[in-house]
Amino acid sequence: MSIKKILTEPNKILRQISKPVEKVGKYEQNLMDDMLDTMYAADGIGLAAIQIGIPKRIIVMDISWHKAEKKPMYFVNPIIREKDKEKSIYEEGCLSVPNQFAEVERPRNCEVEYINYDGKKELLKAEGLLATCIQHEMDHLEGILFIDYLSKLKKSMIIKKLLKNRPDRIVV
Ligand code: GNR
Ligand code: NI
Secondary structure, three states: OOOOOOOOOOOHHHHOOOEOOOOOOHHHHHHHHHHHHHHHHOOOOEEEHHHHOOOEOEEEEOOOOOOOOOOOEEEEEEEEEEEOOOEEEEEEEEOOEEEEEEEEEEEOEEEEEEEOOOOOEEEEEEEHHHHHHHHHHHHHHOOOOHHHHOOHHHHHHHHHHHHHHOOOOOOO
């Protein structure tokens, strides 16, 4: 188990479309373990493999309040089977867009089909934060970030701030 570096916007890798997983084996399970460690270490509630530079359709999540009682969730090759017509607005953040938050509107409920940690097919009815988070994570698999839903002005302001705050920025 190890903690990986999370890529941040702007980075072309985050815009890649992730590839389906053919089978959940030891490599994939080890990757999911590392992703979960990385997510907990960064205080996030979800993480897609592309955020650590691996373009595979794998997501880990834990939306439980008390992290003493961990409730990890694993999604491989997730597909949205149904989306609610009703929308809800949530203030979103992203580990790849550090310290920036904005309201995003998405379908309120959704039904997701996926493969779990043990390689078994599952169906999940998601609502509230769970539905928001799974949709946010599934966007990562398509190279989409929550800032893509904002106005051009808001988005460019956020990207400007990210560039300014880069830890590796050289100040002369
Ligand atoms: O940690 C996270 N919090 C969050 C809050 C509201 C909506 C979505 C999220 S996901 C985010 C972690 C992350 O960037 N996952 O890709
Ligand atoms: Ni994110």
